[in-house]
Amino acid sequence: MTSTFDAETHTYRIGGAIVPSVTQVIKEVGWVDTTGFNDAARDRGTLVHAALAGLDSGKGCELPGEYSGYLHAWEAFRRESGMDAWQGIELPAFSEAYMFAGTVDRFNRDFIVDIKTGDVPWWGKYQLAAYSLLLGGQLRVGMVVGLGADGTYTAKSYQVLDMVRAQRVFLSALTTCQTKRAEAK
Numbered sequence: 688m689t690s691t692f693d694a695e696t697h698t699y700r701i702g703g704a705i706v707p708s709v710t711q712v713i714k715e716v717g718w719v720d721t722t723g724f725n726d727a728a729r730d731r732g733t734l735v736h737a738a739l740a741g742l743d744s745g746k747g748c749e750l751p752g753e754y755s756g757y758l759h760a761w762e763a764f765r766r767e768s769g770m771d772a773w774q775g776i777e778l779p780a781f782s783e784a785y786m787f788a789g790t791v792d793r794f795n796r797d798f799i800v801d802i803k804t805g806d807v808p809w810w811g812k813y814q815l816a817a818y819s820l821l822l823g824g825q826l827r828v829g830m831v832v833g834l835g836a837d838g839t840y841t842a843k844s845y846q847v848l849d850m851v852r853a854q855r856v857f858l859s860a861l862t863t864c865q866t867k868r869a870e871a872k
Contacts, residue, residue: 688701688702688783689701689702689703690702690781690783690788692779692788692790699779699781699787699788699789701781701783701786701788702783704786706781706786706787706788707787707788707861707864707865707868708787708788708789708790709787709788709789709814709817709818709821709857710789710814711864712787712817712857712860712861712864713810713813713814713860715863715864715867715868716860716863716864718810718813718860719808719810728804731754731804732804734750734751734754735750735754735757735758735802735804735834736777736792736802738750738754738758739757739758739761739802740776740777742758742761742762743771743773743776743793744776754836756834756835756836756837756838757804757834757835757836759838760834760835760837760838760839760840761802761832761834761840763838763839763840764832764834764840764842768842770793770795770798770800772795773793773794773795774794774795774796775791775793775794775795775822776792776793777790777791777792778790778791778794780818780821780822781821782820782821785820785858785861786865787817787821787861787865788821789814789817789818789821791818791821791822794818794822794827796827797827797828798827798828798829798830799815799818799819799822799827799828799829799830800829800830800831800832801814801815801818801829801830801831801832802831802832802834803831803832803833803834804833804834804836805833805834805835806833806841807831807832807833807841807842807843808831811829811831811843812829812831812843812845812849812850812853813853813856813857813860814831814857815829815830815831815845815850815853816829816850816853816854816856816857817854817857817861819850819854820854820857820858824854826847826850826851827847827850828844828845828846828847828850829844829845829849829850829853830842830843830844830845831843
């Protein structure tokens, strides 16, 4: 089946059918508190992610000055963790087996990393577990890195056993999301 991602509308399709993204799944099952979400926060996240992808891929990094703290935080994380070599950067990925998709921030042979502009959320491990499923289920250590506007970061890592358990929980959430969508038709 052909899989596509429309970045402008943030729509994933598998075989022409729209499928939920990882973010949509965790929002639709009520794990994400969206009260603080607004256009400015979304735009900030988009700009920061694009700039960090440019930095990590060697294509260059452009970021408005008011967001430079996030860049400094990511550079500090890379320097202190030694993680600066990636097999995938902002990679749209699809699962025909489970009919969902998402964009994996970073991964290499040993790690899957999700980047947040802000705090590390409690549901981050489920997001990472979903990304691991999208990458064929290969088990890696997961890490969520929360970047601060002040140039600091926090990182929370999840060992392989945590990721196995989190995959099961995410698949349950995915089933709930897909059932809700089917029943609403």
